[in-house]
Amino acid sequence: MLKVIKIDKSSSGLRIDKWIKINLSKIPQSLIEKDLRKGKVKVNKKKIKSSYKLNLLDKIYLYNVNYKILTKPNKQFIPKTSAIKDTEKDVIEDNSDFIVINKKSGIPVQGGTKVKENLVNILSNSKYFQYTKPFIVHRIDKDTSGVIIIAKNRETAQQLTSLFRIRKIHKTYLAISSGLVDKKKNIIDNSLIRFEKNKKILERAITHYQEIDNNKKYTLFKLKPITGRKHQIRKHLVDLSCPIVGDTKYFIEKTKKNINLMLHAYEIKFILNNKKFVFKAKLPDYFLSFLIKNNLKKKDF
Secondary structure: OEEEEEOOHHHOOOEHHHHHHHHOOOOOHHHHHHHHHHOOEEEOOEOOOOOOEOOOOOEEEEEOOOOOOOOOOOOOOOOOHHHHHHHHHOEEEEOOOEEEEEEOOOOOOOOOOOOOOOHHHHHHOOHHHOOOOOEEOOOOOOOOEEEEEEEOOHHHHHHHHHHHHOOOOEEEEEEEEEOOOOOOOOEEEEEEEEEEOOEEEEEEEEEEEEEEEEOOOEEEEEEEEOOOOOOHHHHHHHHOOOOEOOOOOOOOOOOOOOOOOOEEEEEEEEEEOOEEEEEEOOOOHHHHHHHHHOOOOOOOO
């Protein structure tokens, strides 16, 4: 029995062996190598190696293959229609290569063992990804709101990932912190600690910051992370003795309950295919309300 599958934009650039594991079944690499050698799996009717990278409009020919699925796939979580519609309203930019969205606080970018509803899952069921799938190129914390880019095809995802790696994508965050800062300094450059199992790892982290306003109790910051370490801004502001309001991981303010994390990814700038892009994400209502209530002025941004 012969089956022919045409490669679309979402699979372009993917290795044939990885494509088989994603789209057909989770089978041993040795079986894939064997079927490729025997010509049971061909591309454009030609034998190829497992390292072959698929191109747009390639045709995969499957000759009498009967892969046994080794693991039962997880039942896909279908988000509520209301969640999909609300998320679609938050899209700032939509083009053939990517979307930019103002993510709400409380929604993780990707799912996990105990997480069902997430941004990727919601977008997968939205009108923006009817003919492709979301490709994640960067993340922001679950409780952080603000701008995030989601690629629509593998090629754009690879381009954006490369730009992030060489620090050619510039992000600006706004944060409301408890405490005051030494105005003589404007950069934090130190090492942050993380653990992989029992192994302690030190990673250099750099953040430029600027005080926008303060009221003797709270400070409004503008921050530009140069590196992209996990919880970098949250940890760095703790290092400044100015923990972010609402940060229940690194700072618990006993008198304040159920306050959102006051950290917002405000702006992102980059150049892609010789075109300059600048996107800004509107501040959440709770962030604006906190500014007004505490007489903090959102100037200089």
